[in-house]
Amino acid sequence: MPSGVEWAFRFASETCRSPVAAVSRWKWLSGRKAAGCIPIYVPEEVLHAAGMLPVTIWGNEFPPSPYGGVPPFVCSVAAGVVSAIRSGNWGEIDAWIFPSTCDTFQNAFEALFPPEDGRSRFPFVFPATADTHGAAEYMLDRVEAFREWAGEVSGRAVSEGALERSIRVYNENRRIFALLEERMTESPGSFSGMEFLTLSRAGMILPKEGHTEILRAALSRQGDASGNVRAKMFVTGIMATPSVMEAMDAAGAAIVGNDLALGHRYYSGSPEEEGDMPLSLARRHLRRDPCSTLHGSVRPRIEEVLRNVARSGADRLLLLRMRQCEPEAGDIPDIASASRDRGIPFLCLDVDLHAEERASAKVRIEAFVEMGE
Amino acid sequence: MKGTMLFAGIDIGSLSTDVVLLDRKGKIAGSAIVATGASTKKACEEALSRALGEAGSAPSAIVFTVSTGYGREMAPSADLAVTEITCHARGARHLFPQARTVLDIGGQDSKVIRLTPDGKVADFAMNDKCAAGTGRFLEVMARTLEMDLEEMGPRSLLSRKTVAVSSMCTVFAESEVISLIASGTPPEDIARGIHLAIADRIAALAERVGMASPAVMTGGVAKNPGARRALEGKIGFPLLVPEDPQLAGALGAALIAREKSRAHH
Structure with missing residues (x-):
């Protein structure tokens, strides 16, 4: 009989390994619909309140199909998702949400979504920048439209009460995830990079109530692994892949903080649980952590990252860049020089979901760890 | 003993x-x-x-x-x-205690390593998975030119004209070299163009970490005088080369x- 901790990791790993099976199981048990969310800024609470399962699709769930018809300049997240849709994979998804996280996402899905695919889709177009006058009003309008669409797709209108309950469920999940991150900061090595990635990613597939239980079980694990830690890293960027995490774990690098799109940036920021619920979700979006794709200036992001590096006690900054991610690429030289100016060793590692350079990533990470020795 | x-x-x-x-x-x-x-x-x-x-x-x-x-x-x-x-940082620094940068061009990858004043690795950059800018690139080009690899360096020093060869991709560069051969370009000039292409690639890596003099060149390609000269021309100062750079x-x-x-x- 596995312990609660073992069960938690086993269940989360299985979910990450077979996300389609996890979604299929949920649909069979609940008899409800699943909505595919393209990363990363979809206000999922609306879907939850409509009784749907929001599933973040990262594009690495299936190998890219040669019939995907995706141009080579598209990043591997967008390429993977488009290829999966065009190849008929992800049949468990009943409806799609395409957020305008970046120009590539917005245009790739609009241009490449197969016209014969009859599934409903909602293009969630965010305000061009989060810090402009009128952005709140516009975002509120989009949240309301999204709420209406979710109600139509699910057949269950999204009431204020349901939205409030969903916000509470999500906020609780965020609170517990924050505890996981806190543990990793305060006790470096308490969770390996691979464990962190698994716990984080599983939460983007499973219903939040279940994920919260998994996180609670994982947090019940005691023990001190700090003796094996050779370097304390703050990881920023778009996403991490299992092979990057494995290389970090093997090299003795502990993640003590992150603002990964696949980690902290997905879970951070809680909407208010009282008042006007759609407004609360709109405000959350506008208060998001600085991100290359959402904010006009790179400066707030640099300052935030460096503040968090200091707060986490990290001795190195690792930036994971999604190959072909233009907004991120534009910010990297500034982040690199700001980090080096403050004496923080910096490494930028390219990530491609479908053409991983495992040996090359491994040597870079190991050398980065050795730098301080 | x-x-x-x-x-x-x-x-x-x-x-x-x-x-x-x-x-x-x-x-x-x-x-x-x-x-x-x-x-x-x-x-x-x-x-x-x-x-x-x-x-x-x-x-x-x-x-x-x-x-x-x-x-x-x-x-x-x-x-x-x-x-x-x-x-490589450790070895180069041992041989040249004043070294502040190491440029290593190996068979499969190339790297530029910046050292702290006390000889530790301060920063580094490596080539991506493309073979351009590595020893493998030179091997492919030597084969295309039907020249011994060892011969390529000295022959390129006899060149009198600069010809451009792509630094971005080994496959493209190979077809460029074939076109140059077909157009009657002397092999010495092509060999020089190939070394300049490698130098371009390494100089771009060096720019990412910031070059500091003195710099040591290690790896098998350091034995090639043509590649060395091309690189010195790009970075603007002479390179220190160990007796056995490999x-x-x-x-x-x-x-x-x-x-x-x-x-x-």
Whole structure:
């Protein structure tokens, strides 16, 4: 009989390994619909309140199909998702949400979504920048439209009460995830990079109530692994892949903080649980952590990252860049020089979901760890 | 030799496996360079055996071994695996204590390593998975030019005209070279163009980490005078080259082996 901790990791790993099976199981048990969310800024609470399962699709769930018809300049997240849709994979998804996280996402899905695919889709177009006058009003309008669409797709209108309950469920999940991150900061090595990635990613597939239980079980694990830690890293960027995490774990690098799109940036920021619920979700979006794709200036992001590096006690900054991610690429030289100016060793590692350079990533990470020795 | 203690560094690269054995005083007792071929294990054994033969010692004399290079984790007898970045930095700095930058162009990858004033790695950059800017690029080009690899460097120094060859992709560069041959461009000029393409690539890496003088060039390509001159032209100052640039990684590994063994005991 596995312990609660073992069960938690086993269940989360299985979910990450077979996300389609996890979604299929949920649909069979609940008899409800699943909505595919393209990363990363979809206000999922609306879907939850409509009784749907929001599933973040990262594009690495299936190998890219040669019939995907995706141009080579598209990043591997967008390429993977488009290829999966065009190849008929992800049949468990009943409806799609395409957020305008970046120009590539917005245009790739609009241009490449197969016209014969009859599934409903909602293009969630965010305000061009989060810090402009009128952005709140516009975002509120989009949240309301999204709420209406979710109600139509699910057949269950999204009431204020349901939205409030969903916000509470999500906020609780965020609170517990924050505890996981806190543990990793305060006790470096308490969770390996691979464990962190698994716990984080599983939460983007499973219903939040279940994920919260998994996180609670994982947090019940005691023990001190700090003796094996050779370097304390703050990881920023778009996403991490299992092979990057494995290389970090093997090299003795502990993640003590992150603002990964696949980690902290997905879970951070809680909407208010009282008042006007759609407004609360709109405000959350506008208060998001600085991100290359959402904010006009790179400066707030640099300052935030460096503040968090200091707060986490990290001795190195690792930036994971999604190959072909233009907004991120534009910010990297500034982040690199700001980090080096403050004496923080910096490494930028390219990530491609479908053409991983495992040996090359491994040597870079190991050398980065050795730098301080 | 009875009572001899040796510290081994094994650098398993894509093209060659290099071994350096240091004695207790840190002096090179033996070294060897063999082709890696298809079996890393066999190459390690052969290189070690040759280096031990040169040192006149038995395998039991080796008290600590550090492996490095892309095959570092496959070295059968290694006590510790350390990346080639750290080892090249260590080896180059040992040979040239004033060094502040190391440019290593190996068979499969190239890297630029910036050192702190006390010789530690401050920053580094490596080429991406493309073979452009590596020893493999030169090999492919030499084959296309029907020239021995060793001949390519000296021949390129005879060039009188600059021709452009793509620095971005080995496959594209190869077809460019074929076109240049077909148009009657002298092989010396093409060889120079190829070296300039490599230099462009390395200079771009160097820009990412920031070059500081003096700089040491290591790896097999450092033996090519044409590549060296092209690179010096790009970076704007002369490069220091060890007598055996290919052995710098293995030397660094052996130095670390000696240090770790002392700490261990």
